[in-house]
Amino acid sequence: MDVLEEITIILAEILDMEGLEITPETYLIRELGAESIDLLELSVAINSRFNIEVNDDELFLRTLRIHLRAAEMEGRDAAGYLAEKYPVLTVSRVGEILADMGGGPVLRMKDIISYITCYGKN
Amino acid sequence: MILNFQGKKALVLGGSCDLALTLAAAMTAAGIFPLLTFRSEEGREKIDARLSPLGGKYDAAYLNFGDRDSLASLLSRWGGEIDFVVDFAQGDFEGYIAAADEGRVYQYFNDNVSFRAELLKKIARIMLKRGKGRFVFISSVAAGRANPGQGFYAAAKLAAEALYRNLGLELGRKGITAVTLRPGYIRAGRGEAYLEAHGEEALRLVPTGRFLTEGEVAETILFLLSESAAGFNATELTMDGGLTAGK
Numbered sequence: 223m224d225v226l227e228e229i230t231i232i233l234a235e236i237l238d239m240e241g242l243e244i245t246p247e248t249y250l251i252r253e254l255g256a257e258s259i260d261l262l263e264l265s266v267a268i269n270s271r272f273n274i275e276v277n278d279d280e281l282f283l284r285t286l287r288i289h290l291r292a293a294e295m296e297g298r299d300a301a302g303y304l305a306e307k308y309p310v311l312t313v314s315r316v317g318e319i320l321a322d323m324g325g326g327p328v329l330r331m332k333d334i335i336s337y338i339t340c341y342g343k344n
Numbered sequence: 345m346i347l348n349f350q351g352k353k354a355l356v357l358g359g360s361c362d363l364a365l366t367l368a369a370a371m372t373a374a375g376i377f378p379l380l381t382f383r384s385e386e387g388r389e390k391i392d393a394r395l396s397p398l399g400g401k402y403d404a405a406y407l408n409f410g411d412r413d414s415l416a417s418l419l420s421r422w423g424g425e426i427d428f429v430v431d432f433a434q435g436d437f438e439g440y441i442a443a444a445d446e447g448r449v450y451q452y453f454n455d456n457v458s459f460r461a462e463l464l465k466k467i468a469r470i471m472l473k474r475g476k477g478r479f480v481f482i483s484s485v486a487a488g489r490a491n492p493g494q495g496f497y498a499a500a501k502l503a504a505e506a507l508y509r510n511l512g513l514e515l516g517r518k519g520i521t522a523v524t525l526r527p528g529y530i531r532a533g534r535g536e537a538y539l540e541a542h543g544e545e546a547l548r549l550v551p552t553g554r555f556l557t558e559g560e561v562a563e564t565i566l567f568l569l570s571e572s573a574a575g576f577n578a579t580e581l582t583m584d585g586g587l588t589a590g591k
Contacts, residue, residue, distance in 0.1 A: 259514065266472045 225335050225342075232267045236260050246332035250282075252325070268334075272342040280308060281337050283329050286319070310340045346571035350375040353425045354569070355467070358433035359404065360387030362532040363482070365394045366558040367430065367565055372401045374566060379422050381407035381433070409433055410455035415463055423470055428569050429479045431504075433460075437496045449496065456500040461507055468511060471520050479522035480568050481508040485584045487526060505580055512578030521577040523568055528584025529555045551586035 226246060233250075234242040237260060250256045256264070265276045279285045286304070293303035304316045311319070311333065319328045354371055356364050359380025368378040372395070380395075382388045382404055391404045405421060408414045437444075437452045464479075471477030486494050487501035505524045512522035529535055529546055539546060539555060547553065564583060567573050582588060 259518065263472060263518070266469050269469070270473050 225338050226331065228271065229264075229268075229331065229334055229338075232264065232271070236263045236267070244331055246330065246335060248331045249327070250329045250331065250334070251327035264334075268338060272338050274338065274341045280310070281334065283308070283319070283333060286323070286328070310336045312336075345567075347374065347566070348571070349566075349569070351377075352427040352569075353377045353379060353422075354428035354430055355422065355426045356380045357407065357429065357431040357463075360384075360390045361432050362536075363530065363558050363561060364430070364432045365391065366532075367562040368395055368402055369398060370559075370562045370566055372398050376428070376569075378402045379426070380404045381418065383408040407433075409435065409459045410451070412459070412462070415459070415466070419466055419470075423466075426467060426470060427477065429467055429477075430565060430569070431460075431479070431481045431508075434497070434500070437500075438493045439496070440493060441495045444496065452496055453500065453503075457503045457507075460504055464507055464511055468515060468520060472515065472518060476519040478520070478569055478574070479508055479511060480565055481505065481522065481524045482565070483524045483526045483580065485526050485528045485582060485588050488580075488582075489588055509578045509580070516577050521574055523573070523576040523578075524580040525561075525565065525568060526580055526582045526584070527556055527561050528582075528587040530558060530561060531555050532558045549587055549590075550584070551590065554585065556583065556585065 226244065230242055230244045233244065233254070233256075234240065237254060237256065239254075242254075244254075248254065250261070261278070261282050265278050265281060268274060268281070269276045285307070289304055289307045290300055293300045296303075300320060301313070301316050304319070305311065305313060308316070315333070315336070322328050349371075352375070354376050356368055356371075356378050358364055359368065359378070360382045364380065368380055368391075371378045380391050380402060382391055383406065388404055388406075391402075395402045403422075405418050406414055407418050433456075435452060435456050437448065468477070481504060483501045483505050484497075487498050487505060490498060508522040508524050511520070515521075529539060529550065531539055535555075547555070561583065568576060568581075
């Protein structure tokens with residue numbers, strides 16, 4: 223079973239949504255309606271299943287806007303700054319996120335998968 | 345009333361205080377296995393002296409509020425097994441606000457508030473995996489009624505109450521609840537010395553005309569851990585014989 227399938231099963235249980243269809247492009251908050259408590263449960267489940275010490279702020283991109291403000295204050299390039307703060311994200315994903323922020327929370331399934339792939343021990 | 349505790353494990357923070365030891369004895373009688381924390385050898389000896397005659401149905405481990413390594417070590421030992429948390433832990437700090445040493449102030453809040461928040465986060469996440477858990481925080485009527493020299497104590501207690509209240513608010517629908525108990529005068533622990541000196545004066549302020557006993561507070565805590573008390577969530581209960589109701 224790959225990471226996407228495993229997370230889909232975990233999320234279906236947390237969100238109580240049977241037959242949940244998820245792709246790497248699915249937005250967790252915008253589309254699935256995941257709330258803070260659901261994300262907390264997801265984080266606990268990822269910690270347990272993949273043996274990862276999860277940093278919730280990093281996993282769920284919670285501090286994006288704080289980092290963007292900091293980059294602006296320091297006169298830094300936003301994309302470069304975010305790539306430093308989120309080593310899990312590729313340069314192209316950072317660009318995508320910056321272009322997408324006007325539409326609401328940007329967190330997608332592929333960000334969760336990247337995190338697990340990067341930090342997972344098995 | 346549902347008081348079935350068989351097979352449950354309770355982490356008792358500040359486990360060497362008199363009240364915690366009375367509670368631990370009541371827990372073992374009720375089928376709960378208490379895991380008591382201590383922060384000094386003296387504390388450990390006190391726990392063993394009181395509980396080992398009861399047949400070794402308990403465990404004890406070092407935990408010093410403010411020492412993050414001691415928390416990591418505690419959780420690696422007991423982490424997966426905690427059903428209940430009863431929190432008696434509280435550092436001493438008496439003094440006027442205008443006279444306090446600043447370094448001690450920072451340290452006190454680090455140990456009693458920030459460290460407690462880390463501990464609650466970690467235990468709550470363990471409980472979330474199991475979908476159940478119950479916290480009982482032992483505060484004091486001093487949290488709600490100001491006394492000269494007790495400002496830091498009250499501030500730390502109120503901050504801790506707020507952490508527990510939010511825990512119950514945030515995780516209640518996931519099966520994890522929290523309640524705070526504010527006892528009044530008890531003839532035990534810190535209260536003992538105070539009541540020795542001011543007993544008569546204090547007694548006049550208590551409408552029931554008596555101080556609380558350790559036994560009745562321990563029984564109340566056991567009740568608060570029971571299924572029957574699960575409705576008490578994200579709130580504070582005062583148990584003081586009416587002390588704080590009057591002026």
